[in-house]
Amino acid sequence: MLNIGLYMAQRLSAMVMAPLVLGHIAVMIYAVQGGLSTAEILDRTQGSVWWFLFYGSFVLAVAAHAAIGLRVILHEMTGLRGRWLEVVTCGIGMLLLIMGGRAVLAVTFA
Amino acid sequence: MTSIRDIEREDTDILILGSGGAGLFAALHAQQTAPEGTRITMAVKGLIGKCGCTRMVQGGYNVALGGGDTVERHFMDTIQGGKWLPNQDMAWRLCEQAVIRIRELENEIGCFFDRNPDGSLHQKAFAGQTADRTVHKGDLTGIEIISRLMEHVLARPIRKLQEHRAIGLIPTRDGSALAAVLFIDMRTGRFRLVRAKCVMMGTGGGPTMYKYHTPSGDKTMDGLAMALRIGLPLRDMEMVQFHPTGLLAGDDTRMTGTVLEEGLRGAGGQLLNARGDRFMFDYDRQGERATRDVVSRGIYAEMRKNNDPDQVGMFISMSHLGPENVRRKFAGMVKRCADSGFDLAGGKVEVVPTAHYFMGGVVVDPDTRTAIEGLYVAGEDAGGAHGSNRLGGNGVANSTVYGGIAGDVMGMDMRSMGALRDPDEQVLAAEIERACHPLRRKPGHIQSLRHKLQEAMWEDVGVMRTGPGLQRGQRRVAEIRGELMETGVDPSNLAFNLTWHDWLNMASLTEISAVIARAGELRENSRGAHYREDFPEPGEMETSYFTVARQKGDELELEREDVRFTIVRPGETILPEGEPETLVAAQ
Amino acid sequence: MMLKAHRNHPLWLAYMLHRLSGLALALFLPVHFHVLSLALTRPESLDRFLGLADNPAVKLAEFGLVFLLAVHFFGGLRLLALEFLPWSARQKTLAAASIAGAFLISGTFLLQAV
């Protein structure tokens, strides 16, 4: 259930996420040394435009990427197609976008 | 049981039987030349493009494309190869049109044949040719040709009746024209009658009544049997080509009889007897590199000398050329042998001559028209182009050239055709009755009858023949036919009932086997593929005759007809003076 | 049922691993986002949650998640390479390497964490 448009969106979003995920993991490995606390995390990220852009683009990318990914799995496993498939794809994308957006705001510009 | 009321009826304008090189080209050309709105239907015993022998073509496609080679030279090779028996007008048309057909295949159909380093077509020489003439795609030429043709046919608005077996040609009441063709829709087991203004038959003969044979399993002489039954003349019916090197793997496997390619001998492959000695030089100066008929007879004669029942065939050995080298050069063949459990590269593989091609067929004119209006025949079903021997590479050339011609001619004839004709309901009823015959008899073991027929044909009507042998062969075939008529098929489920079709296959094979044996008896000389031990000489070329067989009522009538040398007479040539005898560099 | 004979080869297994890890990540991510947004509304419960991170069971779950991400990440890179870089026949090696890489990263993470 992928045409070239969706395919490109999924691959491009993956390419965007790749460095971001790497960066995130690196930070986490660094951060978990000595335990995590809200304050520590927030200290680092609060008010930083860079972290906002960093996590913000991740959320955008992942919303597209995962929505398309789940769409494919859903179609292949359940046979869902047509309008409902579009609705569900968009729904998942929106859900991730909203939840992700909230999270990014929380850790940066709350 | 099925009655005449059960049959499904439908109409079309052009009906094509078979999807080999002949059938597929006929469909495409008919579509190009017929008036707008002409309905075209293709009916096949198997799946479109996946059955028949054109798909199995290995060596390649003969066509004179310059570089010293000419249509005249191709023609002369064809006539000489056929030992002056070919219909010269047909042979000429074949050689001439092959040039156009190969361009069509490459440019329009999209085949890609092997190239020389400079990008031009690569051509090689089969035995019996005087120029490097054979265009090929590795040793899988047929796959390339048929896959590409099939795509075009599948993509076009052509009605497809797959797994539809033609069982009877139904003429009009007065018998002057063809009205319809009767089929069994194999998947459902129901009868279907298709009326058409033009019908092209390209069911591809197929000498599968021999113990060892190469053609695909769907080919069982149905077309020739149908033609015989409506009274059409069949010519050259004694001419069965044997390929010298068929795989011998025992009676229990369908691998037995399949071809080990010609190129193996060309490259230096040696034929050995059970003692491990080369023997071909005892039979011919060229040894293993002699033509197919000569090598087949060499192997057959050697087999007869041997009286060890466990050791039937001879051996082909390649290992002296270096197993690695063989593995590289004949990758496909080595792998095929390995899949079947034989080591071609390093060991030796047991071989026998195997029935390969049928030169005989329906008498047609160079426009593929037959004696009955509305019926056209092309490809292996048509007789005449090859005479007593078909050159390697002339088979596909023949089916593609004449299939295309049939398509063009039908397309043009459509313009002057009137309405669809009404079939003779009596003939129709008789054909249905014929097909239902076994359904009312006690089921029996059809495969053992097939084995019996194959033994009889191999022993008595095979590579080397004698008058008494041919007569014995006829008696044996008649006996088997009698047994077949007493053998039934369980009618409880006729949908895709292969055993019913095995019976029908046997019906066609026995009908045609009888004709082959009779024609063989009538030809009292040895030409090309036909070898009479009691008449080993080829006879006068000037007074060459061909055999014609006809069914008249219950009687099979055979006669000899004089060959007409319309283009060149024996001993003469149409090559310009001073042309070298051969352009092929000595090996 | 999953390992029917026609599926029993490295490339198919790599595909299934990629699918399962992607699926799991997609299910986990909303939870992850939710927890983070707690920072906005109730920072103390985020703290409590992060405190749990010292719990071995939670550690293991974390390890699992990072493992999934790493698996999916390398699997994804493998696919991107396969699709966009001129093809090389080293598929299986790449598949194996990606799993190895996944172990490496998540292992490091786990070691760092304890």
Next chain:
Amino acid sequence: MSDRSKLLEVSVWRGMGDEGAYETFQVPARDNQTVLDVVSWIQQSADPSLTYRYACRVGMCGSCAMMVNGVPRWTCRTHVKRVLRDGALQIGPLRNLPVIKDLAADMDPFFDKWIRAGGVHRPSRSRDDPIQQVPPDDPGRVEANKGIECINCSVCYAACDTVAGNPDYLGPAALQRAWTLYNDAKVEDRQAVLDSVSGAGGCHNCHSQGSCTRFCPNELDPLSAIAGLKRASARSFFRRGE
């Protein structure tokens, strides 16, 4: 000669359409015996109503493919010895295609998709023109040659789980054919080839499961061909600046 008394335990799918069950037969073992021979023996000597399909019996026509012990194979060139498990065989109709009867599948969907994927030559010349000179080492030609020996046997199609899950998916063989056309210097409109494999069932649905390449009896590599299509279509996606 082999031990004539040895028997193979062969269970074979019987039924029409979706309905059916496996039925077991005892088949005499032979030295030279392919899976097709086993099936033929059952039809010829044990149960005359068994249906299957074959034509060439040498791996050229691609009519005889079946599921053998759960794996799609060409049966005419599969020696029993290679696939026998504890003296037993399980033989079923090809997967991912409708069953007509017993072991014969309906291959029409496979060929319909072949055509839908643009699998027909688009000529740039006619029979009146000379044949195009194409050096055999031309890179496009080399690439096209890799897939050209496909016998459309549908083994890859049966092996692919994407085909199973996504009924629109064109499948490995059809896409591989499109790739050979795309690389063929003789093809007129190569962008059209890409367009016909970029829609809802196109090459972008392939998950690189690789079962196609793994099981292709001719050792062809549809996986790479499809990757090639993805690459080419991505390139043209950017070039067209969508």
